[in-house]
Amino acid sequence: MLTCLILDDYQNAALGFADWSRLADRVAVSVLRERIADRDDLVARIGHAEILVAMRERTPFPADLLARLPRLKLLVTSGPRNAAIDVAAAGARGITVSGTDSSPSPPTELTWALILALARHLAAEGAALRANGPWQSTVGTDLAGATLGLLGLGKIGARVAGIGQAFGMRVVAWSPNLTDARAAEIGVERAASKEALCEAADVLSLHLVLGARSRGILGEAEFGRMKPGALLINTSRAGLVDQAALVRALEAGRIAGAGLDVFEAEPLPADSPFRRLPNVLATPHLGYVSRDNYRTYFTQAVEDIEAWLAGAPIRVLG
Incomplete structure (x- = not known):
């Protein structure tokens, strides 16, 4: 059983906007609501996960953080790009980075x-x-x-x-x-x-x-x-x-x-x-925060994970 953590779910909304049960036989999914600013604390909280789902740029993933996450294999970000993720460094470590669509x-x-x-x-x-x-x-x-x-x-x-x-x-x-x-x-x-x-x-x-x-x-x-x-x-x-x-x-x-x-x-x-x-x-960075966008983000995050599990990743960044 793989571990998937959904990060920075401030509104405790992620699990309600997609059918995560589709992964239940292969992946244990849980949520972190609070932003973890301290790097050592962050590594301690997420270092055991093979899959991470990031909400936009709330938690950055530079090369030095990725180097401290040896178990990480798939990083899913909401949206089609994320400047806070070092995609090249992730690729060099064998980490797949997938995105989602986002409505303007x-x-x-x-x-x-x-x-x-x-x-x-x-x-x-x-x-x-x-x-x-x-x-x-x-x-x-x-x-x-x-x-x-x-x-x-x-x-x-x-x-x-x-x-x-x-x-x-x-x-x-x-x-x-x-x-x-x-x-x-x-x-x-x-x-x-x-x-x-x-x-x-x-x-x-x-x-x-x-x-x-x-x-x-x-x-x-x-x-x-x-x-x-x-x-x-x-x-x-x-x-x-x-x-x-x-x-x-x-x-x-x-x-x-x-x-x-x-x-x-x-x-x-x-x-x-x-x-x-x-x-x-x-306002507290609400521009992308809407029901339809969240439904897209988390539904496609589930799809990204399913595709990666099947050995054919989709919406790959970089």
């Missing part, structure tokens, strides 16, 4: 939840209403006629663009590889440069893959070009933004606010300024 709809929807909540001050107004505070203390920002700037126009960015157009917004996009043909296909304008995008946007939303070229793509200079009333939305990856520069921009009022779903350290440390800044609406 949930992060698109959360992006718009953050935009709308910031534009209409929903968190502050809702809290005031519950506390019997002032009745109407803010004035909302109109989206119709405003400019939505998209840094990235892939699957999610394109969907965000369509919703912006439905609100009557002008939509402008830029990325290092964006072509006029792609912009025309989606029906948006292509900004001449990153700087031009920052200057034009009333709402600037990030939808890039984090990599060497995109890390820190927004920093002090870019915030200096943005409108004082602009909103920044990041449901992609925290590393796209210079976090210290963002805090300074928010503290100084150089931009009006930020809706953030991703952070350099997760869970977000208790002393993070993003917990206290009044012009920040922060």
Whole structure:
């Protein structure tokens, strides 16, 4: 009997979104709900397992950790890629890494939840209403006629663009590889440069893959070009933004606010300024957390394990 551990199941949801009983005669499946930050503690808790199921990047698997897991043979990650797993190091150790599909709809929807909540001050107004505070203390920002700037126009960015157009917004996009043909296909304008995008946007939303070229793509200079009333939305990856520069921009009022779903350290440390800044609406990395996505993740995780047991792994990364 092999051992399979499902990691970082914060909501205790994994077992309810797939039929794990399909593995019962070959694999003993159990769940770890809490994130284990200490490396030695992590190895002690998971080192006996031949199969691990990881939820996105919640627990990274660099080469030095993989070297301490000699029993590990299959690592399944939710989603079709995972930058927190050293896939090459896993392959060198004979560890198969398989992924799953992931829908662009949930992060698109959360992006718009953050935009709308910031534009209409929903968190502050809702809290005031519950506390019997002032009745109407803010004035909302109109989206119709405003400019939505998209840094990235892939699957999610394109969907965000369509919703912006439905609100009557002008939509402008830029990325290092964006072509006029792609912009025309989606029906948006292509900004001449990153700087031009920052200057034009009333709402600037990030939808890039984090990599060497995109890390820190927004920093002090870019915030200096943005409108004082602009909103920044990041449901992609925290590393796209210079976090210290963002805090300074928010503290100084150089931009009006930020809706953030991703952070350099997760869970977000208790002393993070993003917990206290009044012009920040922060959510705990909920972009991909939806019923349909979880059903896909865990159903396909079971399929990945079955295929690996049969000697024909599927959805292999790398």
